[in-house]
Amino acid sequence: MIFAFGLPSGSEWFWIFVVVFLLFGAKKLPELARxxxxxxxxxxxxxxxxxxxxxxxxxxxxxxxxxxxSPFPTPEGTVPRIADKEESSKGGV
Numbered sequence: 001m002i003f004a005f006g007l008p009s010g011s012e013w014f015w016i017f018v019v020v021f022l023l024f025g026a027k028k029l030p031e032l033a034r035x036x037x038x039x040x041x042x043x044x045x046x047x048x049x050x051x052x053x054x055x056x057x058x059x060x061x062x063x064x065x066x067x068x069x070s071p072f073p074t075p076e077g078t079v080p081r082i083a084d085k086e087e088s089s090k091g092g093v
Contacts, residue, residue, distance in 0.1 A: 020032075
């Protein structure tokens with residue numbers, strides 16, 4: 001038998017809300033929602049800062065690689081690039 005796990009549907013959300021309401025009461029629900037909202041806001045802010053740092057690190061690494069040239073030597077026996085052929089033809093070789 002295969003079970004599919006996913007988000008609750010309409011009637012399941014109703015029963016979840018009823019259970020939460022019974023456990024915490026009407027006075028605590030606004031406090032819980034406020035705390036959940038703040039937590040989600042902090043999570044979103046931290047995620048954006050992390051993504052920004054990753055992009056900046058990637059940009060710096062790319063700039064260093066471009067300025068230094070390729071860190072890997074060209075393997076022997078490879079097909080020369082078109083630019084290499086043009087340079088050799090200009091040099092008269």
